[in-house]
Amino acid sequence: MPMPSRLGRYAVRRRIGSGGFATVWLAYDEQLDSPVAVKVLADNWTEDQAVRQRFLEEGRFLRKVESPYVVSVYDAGELEDGRPYLVMSYADQGTLADRLEVLALTSGQALEVVRQVGAGLQALHVRGVLHRDVKPANVLFRTVEEGGRTEVRAMVADLGLGKALDMSSRLTMIAGTPSFVAPEQAQGEPLDPRADQYSLAALTYLMLCGRAPYSHASLAAAAAPGAPPALSTPDRDFPPEVDAVVRRGLAPDREDRWPDVAAYVEALAAALGPDADAGPSGPWLPLDPELTQPGARPSPLPPSRPLAEPVPPRRTRRRVLGAVAGLLALAVGLGIGYAVEQRRDAEISITDDTGTLSVTVPSDWDRARSPRMWQAPDGGGEFPALSVGTTADWTDVATTAQGVFLGILPGDELPEQVPQHPECDGADEPVDDTIDDNATRTVVYTRCPGGVTVERIVQLASNRLLWVQVRSADRATATAVLDDVEAHGY
Structure with missing residues (x-):
């Protein structure tokens, strides 16, 4: 869609990104003197009531949670052409995916991401909401003023696949990102918070050793993942205790995982030890103008079947x-x-x-x-x-x-x-x-x-x-x- 001058009462500055289901704009709240991100449902989905309902549910799920580690929804509305929009936190420091493309995180930085993302997930779970798509692109960073200094804060974003726990216990749509999704989710089974814990453990593995635990090409492959490679690499060696904590979080059988996200985060911090704690001076994650993105990249809902496609056989x-x-x-x-x-x-x-x-x-x-x-x-x-x-x-x-x-x-x-x-x-x-x-x-x-x-x-x-x-x-x-x-x- 062409850039509008305004979305509701918000003055549009530029487009942040777009996907198949929505476009996100950087806008300015003139009344509160603050930048915001405005997510607008794509016009080709306006008449699809299922997609429209899912879009609005994301806003409702986010509004249920009062946590500094979950993207906030400040407002919602509907444009003259009938498209709904959500007004959300503006993430000025990009995504975890952006960071990992250009630099490796230290153990302390990785632990801090896990702590903050874990706190966001725990807040969702307390409010009866599952995220179901925890991955690097859905972890956003923004700068905040805390105690007289500038800090970088990680936030959980994009609840396009989020589900209320009471709904997930009865009906679960098979969806998610194959390399980070829990086996029971890939199999379409009823879910509980341990599915998000599995995804957080996969995220931990990626941040610590620089590669994802799995490279699944499809949700079908994610349904039977097998054992991941050892966490330690020639460049980064970790104590067996750290490997054991992460592997338990990645257990294919949810009954073998940690009781909840908080228990997983606590065990990881204990295994990494005090040397992994972020330093007390300066932001735990450095501010970098070269890394800064204009905002969150929308993550459209993946197709219900694995990505793939047939091709000509037995021909020269x-x-x-x-x-x-x-x-x-x-x-x-x-x-x-x-x-x-x-x-x-x-x-x-x-x-x-x-x-x-x-x-x-x-x-x-x-x-x-x-x-x-x-x-x-x-x-x-x-x-x-x-x-x-x-x-x-x-x-x-x-x-x-x-x-x-x-x-x-x-x-x-x-x-x-x-x-x-x-x-x-x-x-x-x-x-x-x-x-x-x-x-x-x-x-x-x-x-x-x-x-x-x-x-x-x-x-x-x-x-x-x-x-x-x-x-x-x-x-x-x-x-x-x-x-x-x-x-x-x-």
Whole structure:
């Protein structure tokens, strides 16, 4: 949407960010002389009562909590065109995701983030609210004046997936960020606060050792996570007590975790010891103008199914290229000049553990790979899969990371609809094609956070489909990766 001059009584300064469900604007409260963040429901969702209700519930959940470690909602309203909006705290020091992109946190800084985020989650739980999507992008930092000096405060944000505990005990939508979501949440089971504790433990692991405990490509993979690697790395060594605390927080069975978030935070602080405490002088997290973001990045609701998509099988590279012809025609029709681009010299070919699936990608994509089997949606069973990306959370709809996911699943016909991507602002018409009697369906989503997302599904055999998703900065790279996907044995 174009930048409005005002949203309600708030003067708009600039856009902070946007996703598939909302746009967030930096605005100014002239009456109170203060900057605020105004989150407005996207106009294409105004008539969808379920999405509208979820948007308003976020505001209600946040208003239930009086905590300095939870983003505050100051006001709510409705624009003339019927779109609701929420007026919230403005986070002038960006997100934890921003910080981790440019510097590693010390043990003391990580512990302080855990303490403050834990305090925010505990406040939500006391008020009967689950967050359900604790991850780096949903931890915001803002500056506050405390005791005559400037401090940086961490706040829990974005309750787009939040649920009242009484509702979560009866009905749970399967959603969340795969690398941080609790197994019971990925399985669609009733939830309690230990699901948020699991996500906080995954966040702890990331901050302490510089990598996430898991690089799940889908919620199906998150449903059966297995044991994470050891917390210690050659660069950062931690006592066994610290590893034990975090592993208990990451226990697949919630009954084996800590009783609550407060108990987990207390145990972590004791295991790290006094040397990990943040120093008494100056902000525990330094103010850095280069790091400062204009506000919180909205995190749209992820799709209910794992991100992925099918692709052409058992064809040589030349034959598979024909499957892209429809995409080429569409691109030319849009005036994009969609020529086959010269592939980068640095490429790498990767095969899954079973030898069924392989793909060639730019070498810088091979930073996080998972060649293991996956659980097909709707309890369809375990099948070969392969995920490769520039980061472990490349499937997160809010990131600009790139990657490809391949997964075989049961099916005797193409689905009516490929996975949707509301985080993208545009989508081409679906392209149905037949290559050597193999039916395919492809959709290209455009103006996505990282560029383009291509969803494709192919009928491999009478009872097998291949599902492929590619996220890339440009169409040419996405097409080249699709061209280099192979399924063996079909």
